[in-house]
Amino acid sequence: MIEPKKDPALILLVEDNRAEARLTKKFLEECGYEVIWVEEGTKALRVAKTQEVDCVLLDLQLPDINGAEVCRWLKGNDDTRIIPIIMLTAKSSTEDKVAGFRVGADDYLPKPYSDMELHARIYACLRNKSLQDELRARNGELQVMLDRVEFMAVTDPLTGMFNRRRFETIVETEFIRMKRYGSPLTCLMVDIDFFKEVNDEFGHRAGDQVLKDLAVIIKDSTRQVDTAARWGGEEFVILLPETDKQAGLVPANRILSSCAQGKFTNLPLGRITVSIGIVGVPDVNIASGERLIDAADMAMYGAKRKGRNRIEQDPPADLLPAAGTSPGSQ
Numbered sequence: 001m002i003e004p005k006k007d008p009a010l011i012l013l014v015e016d017n018r019a020e021a022r023l024t025k026k027f028l029e030e031c032g033y034e035v036i037w038v039e040e041g042t043k044a045l046r047v048a049k050t051q052e053v054d055c056v057l058l059d060l061q062l063p064d065i066n067g068a069e070v071c072r073w074l075k076g077n078d079d080t081r082i083i084p085i086i087m088l089t090a091k092s093s094t095e096d097k098v099a100g101f102r103v104g105a106d107d108y109l110p111k112p113y114s115d116m117e118l119h120a121r122i123y124a125c126l127r128n129k130s131l132q133d134e135l136r137a138r139n140g141e142l143q144v145m146l147d148r149v150e151f152m153a154v155t156d157p158l159t160g161m162f163n164r165r166r167f168e169t170i171v172e173t174e175f176i177r178m179k180r181y182g183s184p185l186t187c188l189m190v191d192i193d194f195f196k197e198v199n200d201e202f203g204h205r206a207g208d209q210v211l212k213d214l215a216v217i218i219k220d221s222t223r224q225v226d227t228a229a230r231w232g233g234e235e236f237v238i239l240l241p242e243t244d245k246q247a248g249l250v251p252a253n254r255i256l257s258s259c260a261q262g263k264f265t266n267l268p269l270g271r272i273t274v275s276i277g278i279v280g281v282p283d284v285n286i287a288s289g290e291r292l293i294d295a296a297d298m299a300m301y302g303a304k305r306k307g308r309n310r311i312e313q314d315p316p317a318d319l320l321p322a323a324g325t326s327p328g329s330q
Contacts, residue, residue, distance in 0.1 A: 009054035009126055013037045014044040014070065015088065016063050020111075024057070027115045033122075041065040045073060048080045055125050057118075058105075060089035068103045075104030082132065084125035088113070156230040158208055159215035167229035167237055171289035174227075174241055178281055186248035186280040188238040189296040190218065190255060193273045193308040195234035206266040213264045214274070221254035235300075237293060245280035245313055252276045252311045260309075273309035275300050 011028055015021040016039045025035045036051065038044050041062045047053065056074065060067040067087065074080040084106040101108065106128075107121050154166035162170070171187070178185040192198075192214065199207040211234065218228050218236055227239040240248050255274065262271035277299025279292060286292050298315030306312065 008032050008034045009122075010034045010036065010052060011122065012044060012047055012051070012053045012056045014041065014056065014062065014067065015039065015059045016061070017059070024115075024118070028119075028122075031119055039063065041067065041070040044070055048074055048083060049077075053080075053083050054129065055122055056083055056085045057122075058085055058087055060087055071105055072103040082129065082136075084129050086118075086121055086125060159212055159230050161215050161218075161236070162227065162229035164229060164231055167227065167231070167239070168289070168293075170227050171239055171293060174239060175281070175289035175292060177241075182282065183242050184244040184247075184280055184282070185292070186240040186243045186245055186278060187292050187296040188240070188248060188252055189231070189277040189293070189300040190214075190236040190238065191275050191300050191304070192234040193275055193304070195272075198267070198272065202267060209266045210264050210272060214259070214272075217255055217258045217263060221251045221258065223251075226251070231293075235297075237296065243280075245278055248278045248280060249311065249313075252278055256309070256311060275303040275308045276311045277301070277303055277315070278311060278313045279315065 011033045013021060013025055013028070013035055015024065015037065018039070021037050021039070025037050028035050036047055036053075038047060039062075041064050044056070044058070048056065058067045058071060062070070067089070071085050071087065074083060074085060081104075085104065086107040086109055087105040088109055088111060090111045106125055109118060109121055154162055156163045174185055177183070192210065195207065195210070198210055211230070214236065215228075215230070218238065222228055222238060222240070225241060229237050231237040238251070240251070256276060259272055259274050264272055277296045279286070279295040279299050281292055283295075286295055295315050299312050302316045303310045303312035305316070
């Protein structure tokens with residue numbers, strides 16, 4: 001007698017011949033399998049959907065629906081397609097076997113069959129299923145790793161926001177969409193005033209916390225459809241689709257107000273100020289996403305020249321550089 005398995009597989013036996021079914025069920029249980037026996041195809045579908053079936057023994061001739069249709073449905077459903085199916089039938093012609101494989105059967109066993117051959121075929125199907133399950137699990141782990149690597153490639157590790165690389169990709173996509181449909185697009189550049197003094201006086205840990213706190217403020221001040229990123233150093237950039245410059249003042253004022261209310265930890269006074277530049281398109285002077293970012297950067301620099309802790313729309317004429325250049329910020 002074959003030794004029972006420690007973790008018995010669940011076999012779904014679909015057989016309308018009760019005498020054959022009882023003998024098969026008894027043998028399989030003696031082999032250590034757990035067996036659910038049904039006589040109709042509709043019941044088989046219900047069991048396969050609600051139970052963790054490891055293998056299906058499926059008679060081709062059933063009283064309600066043809067076994068081939070049961071097989072076709074099981075293999076066409078995402079929840080049951082991985083279950084191996086062994087077709088059982090008195091028909092043993094090559095055409096019948098081919099028909100069974102065409103609807104997705106994993107194996108074909110003509111009646112009458114020996115118990116030992118049935119067990120061997122079940123064992124082979126379960127072994128293949130186990131290997132496939134292991135492969136799927138490894139692929140799942142690999143996908144998690146790839147997702148993590150992709151996340152790290154587009155994310156600023158300190159603030160958890162998008163990084164510059166990711167933002168540049170998004171802004172070019174949104175700029176193309178703006179040109180095609182004529183919808184407004186606004187860019188905000190946010191820079192912390194006198195950030196070097198924060199690092200010099202309170203240390204870089206305090207400075208890092210300020211950056212994290214400002215990232216939270218920006219997230220709370222913008223919509224889900226907006227894109228915010230850490231541009232570099234103490235600079236943050238925000239893209240507002242379907243938003244003109246005037247409407248862009250709303251999140252800009254929220255950010256300015258939240259900073260003034262003192263929401264920063266690790267600072268004695270609990271507050272800092274920021275300078276914000278706002279630029280919107282369509283604009284005849286801005287022909288690319290890169291140029292849009294440059295213009296917002298210049299507008300922010302203009303805010304710094306006018307005293308900081310303020311919002312400035314559009315760059316001063318004497319500061320707007322050629323595309324891709326910037327005089328920096330203070």
